[in-house]
Amino acid sequence: MASPERIGPKRLVVGAHYGMGDWMSQRFTAIVMAVYTVILMAAFFGGRNFSYDGWAGLFSHAWMKVATLVVFAALAYHAWVGVRDIWMDYVKPTGIRLLLQVGTIIWLFACVAYGVIILWRV
Amino acid sequence: MSDLTRPTRPIHRNINIGQIVAYRLPAAGILSILHRISGAVMFLLLPFVLFLLDKSLTSEISFGTFKSVTSNWFAKLVILALGWAYLHHFCAGIRHLFMDVHIGLEKESSRQSALAVFAVSLVLWVAFALKIFGAF
Numbered sequence: 001m002a003s004p005e006r007i008g009p010k011r012l013v014v015g016a017h018y019g020m021g022d023w024m025s026q027r028f029t030a031i032v033m034a035v036y037t038v039i040l041m042a043a044f045f046g047g048r049n050f051s052y053d054g055w056a057g058l059f060s061h062a063w064m065k066v067a068t069l070v071v072f073a074a075l076a077y078h079a080w081v082g083v084r085d086i087w088m089d090y091v092k093p094t095g096i097r098l099l100l101q102v103g104t105i106i107w108l109f110a111c112v113a114y115g116v117i118i119l120w121r122v
Numbered sequence: 123m124s125d126l127t128r129p130t131r132p133i134h135r136n137i138n139i140g141q142i143v144a145y146r147l148p149a150a151g152i153l154s155i156l157h158r159i160s161g162a163v164m165f166l167l168l169p170f171v172l173f174l175l176d177k178s179l180t181s182e183i184s185f186g187t188f189k190s191v192t193s194n195w196f197a198k199l200v201i202l203a204l205g206w207a208y209l210h211h212f213c214a215g216i217r218h219l220f221m222d223v224h225i226g227l228e229k230e231s232s233r234q235s236a237l238a239v240f241a242v243s244l245v246l247w248v249a250f251a252l253k254i255f256g257a258f
């Protein structure tokens with residue numbers, strides 16, 4: 001089969017079948033974030049007198065820093081898969097798509113780095 | 123149903139914006155495109171959310187900055203939009219996880235679960251809005 005998607009007779013370099021791992025990761029990262037969301041929502045709706053001491057106190061615990069960092073990592077991977085889906089659906093020229101994908105990775109990586117700085121300052 | 127009685131439906135290939143606007147999506151379709159749009163909005167506004175987290179956590183002084191930034195009407199509008207995006211994405215995502223394990227795939231149940239997602243996420247959103255405007 002000499003189709004342009006194939007290198008040699010077997011190897012498929014584009015197409016949906018390469019996405020199984022990403023597809024699964026997007027689901028698992030979603031579950032991680034959903035659990036964190038429920039905890040945060042309980043704090044948000046249950047809390048009264050939103051104060052600096054209470055809010056910063058919550059994030060001063062090591063377990064909260066770790067949980068939040070795990071969520072940042074999950075969010076970055078989840079968003080990467082989702083945003084890449086958007087580029088793959090709507091942006092067909094390979095060069096522009098590649099540029100957008102690289103931009104997405106840098107954007108998300110920078111956001112996680114900023115998140116780490118914030119968390120470790122508290 | 124035989125082929126003779128089946129109505130001829132328009133076939134769209136390389137759908138254009140005029141067709142997209144004219145096409146009547148079912149509830150599950152509206153939910154799905156809003157799932158994508160809300161995700162994209164949150165992706166683009168992620169630095170703003172982190173900025174708010176930064177200001178709210180760093181010090182008493184920055185907490186004051188956080189309070190004054192979030193009391194601005196435009197910032198409140200953006201936060202309301204982000205709140206909607208988050209809650210819609212969250213609820214639609216949970217529905218998606220059920221469908222991934224083949225629960226509620228039938229036409230009618232998927233329509234009902236889509237409507238349920240709109241109902242739950244909008245109620246949560248109203249509660250969120252009341253909370254940030256200090257109603258409770």
